Ligand code: NYM
């Protein structure tokens with residue numbers, strides 16, 4: 001076969017609580033990879049541009065109320081609806097930098113009191129990321145960063161619960177090696193350097209591997 005020439009893109013995921021620097025680092029990595037000639041795309045969840053995403057946006061901006069389980073399923077549906085597009089990009093050799101995914105989905109809902117195993121169900125079988133870059137920051141530090149915003153969930157005591165759910169989820173994850181915890185208290189530049197190194201290694205190492213459509217299976 002011809003597998004030696006086949007190169008897929010890497011699925012690089014950023015996760016963490018609010019105000020931990022995920023979007024900053026995802027953007028910087030995107031700019032770096034693009035400027036060095038890589039085929040790369042930045043993707044953010046929730047994707048607020050679709051009809052499902054618009055409902056999620058109305059919920060997050062407190063313009064609409066929804067049952068906790070209903071909104072959980074909408075966040076998951078928002079990932080499923082983008083799956084064909086993301087899959088094609090990866091198979092076509094484009095590296096994806098994704099800002100939040102099913103791990104946020106589970107952690108925010110578990111923080112509300114929903115059952116962790118129930119929360120994982122709707123995302124089972126989605127694409128599995130090749131790495132989870134977890135931006136690890138205490139709530140005290142994230143609060144110092146100009147405070148939380150106006151959206152639902154952006155409150156100190158809720159964020160504390162989200163942090164706890166993230167670590168619960170990691171402990172229960174069958175693929176513990178995917179998680180790369182970074183000390184998000186470091187400077188933007190130091191973090192960026194580490195993330196670039198990790199990402200370049202990953203892009204090289206996973207280019208010959210098949211896509212993994214087996215999240216939490
Ligand atoms: N969020 C995000 C969830 O509750 N479930 C999910 O599945 C995802 C992807 O949306 N506070 C929450 C976490 C955030 C909020 O995301 C909006 P961002 O990255 O802050 O714009």
Ligand code: MG
Nearest residue numbers: 018019149151
């Ligand atoms: Mg936010």
